[in-house]
Structure formats: structure tokens, C-alpha cells
Amino acid sequence: MNTAKLITKAYFFGALSISFTHIITSAHKMGGEGYEPYIAPFMVDGVALLGMHMRNEKYDDRTNKIGLWAQSTAGLLSLAMNVHAAHSLFGMLLGIGVVVLFLVTEWMAGNIRLRTDSEAARNAAANAAAIADAEAAVAAANAWLSACTHPTTCSSAGQCETKRNAAAKRAKTTKRNARKAAAEKRVLEGMMN
Numbered sequence: 001m002n003t004a005k006l007i008t009k010a011y012f013f014g015a016l017s018i019s020f021t022h023i024i025t026s027a028h029k030m031g032g033e034g035y036e037p038y039i040a041p042f043m044v045d046g047v048a049l050l051g052m053h054m055r056n057e058k059y060d061d062r063t064n065k066i067g068l069w070a071q072s073t074a075g076l077l078s079l080a081m082n083v084h085a086a087h088s089l090f091g092m093l094l095g096i097g098v099v100v101l102f103l104v105t106e107w108m109a110g111n112i113r114l115r116t117d118s119e120a121a122r123n124a125a126a127n128a129a130a131i132a133d134a135e136a137a138v139a140a141a142n143a144w145l146s147a148c149t150h151p152t153t154c155s156s157a158g159q160c161e162t163k164r165n166a167a168a169k170r171a172k173t174t175k176r177n178a179r180k181a182a183a184e185k186r187v188l189e190g191m192m193n
């Protein structure tokens with residue numbers, strides 16, 4: 001993990017732990033007793049985290065949608081409890097700030113890319129294009145080979161064409177000779193009748 005990502009993650013977990021504390025305070029203020037206030041952050045921020053994870057691009061659209069719904073709902077509740085925990089204007093702003101920081105750092109962490117990552121991707125794309133071009137050139141150069149039907153496969157496009165032309169010429173001559181013979185036959189038959 002690179003430094004920028006590490007610091008962003010540290011801020012993310014920092015904001016999360018402050019939000020946890022605020023939610024526990026809010027639960028106390030509402031009259032939560034004993035263990036009760038300590039469950040609240042898991043039911044609020046915990047669900048927001050779960051929703052956040054379900055929005056990951058590796059999951060399908062429906063999962064992403066449910067994740068967004070869970071994160072938005074739990075996030076709004078978290079915001080309300082963070083503000084409710086405050087005893088002053090600054091406390092309220094801190095509560096809002098913590099939730100904003102939580103969302104922003106999560107977005108930032110997902111958008112930190114090393115320059116080499118994009119360079120590697122660009123190089124891979126360029127290589128793929130070059131390979132495709134080369135393959136197309138080879139396929140075009142070998143097109144005559146797949147069209148060659150000669151008993152002995154030709155060794156070049158030129159040889160194949162020469163053979164094809166010669167065969168066409170032979171076929172033409174044969175046809176012409178057949179026509180000539182037929183005409184001569186008709187003349188002879190005419191003379192005999």
C-alpha cells in the first residue's frame with residue numbers, strides 16, 4: 001500500500017472511531033443503559049460500512065444498489081446521532097465534519113492510483129494493439145494460402161496465381177477445341193446427308 005493510501009485509511013478509521021464515540025454518547029443521552037449504548041455504533045456505522053463494501057465494483061448492480069441504500073440510510077442516522085451527541089455548536093460541526101471526513105476519505109482511498117498503474121495500463125493497451133496489427137498483417141499475407149486448392153500446396157502467392165492462370169488458360173483452350181470439333185462434326189454430317 002502506498003503512503004497516500006495509508007494516510008487516507010488512517011483518517012478514515014480515525015473518523016470512524018470518533019463517529020463510534022459520538023454515537024455511544026448520543027445513545028447515553030437518549031437514556032441507553034449498561035451495554036446498550038455500545039451496540040448502537042455497530043448498528044449504525046457498522047451497517048454503513050457493510051453498505052459501503054457492497055458498493056464495491058466487484059459486486060453486481062443489484063448488490064451495489066442495496067449497498068448504496070444501506071450506506072445512505074445508516075449514514076443519515078449516523079449523521080443525526082453525531083450531531084445529537086454534541087453539547088455545543090462546535091460539537092455539532094465536529095459531528096458533521098466526522099461523517100463528511102468518513103465519506104470523503106473512503107472516496108479518496110478508492111481513487112488513489114500510482115502513475116505506474118496508468119502507465120502499465122497504457123503500455124498493455126499499446127502492446128495489444130500492436131499484436132492485433134501484426135496478426136492482421138500475417139492473416140492478410142497468408143490469405144492466399146487458405147485459398148490454395150492445388151494438390152501440392154504452393155510456396156508463395158505468386159506461384160499460386162501462376163498455377164491458377166495456367167489452369168484457366170487450359171480450360172479455355174479445351175473449351176475452344178471442343179467447340180471447333182463440334183462445328184467440324186456438323187459440317188461433315190451436312191456433307192454426308
Ligand SMILES: [Zn+2]
Nearest residue numbers: 148150154160
Ligand atoms: Zn496454389
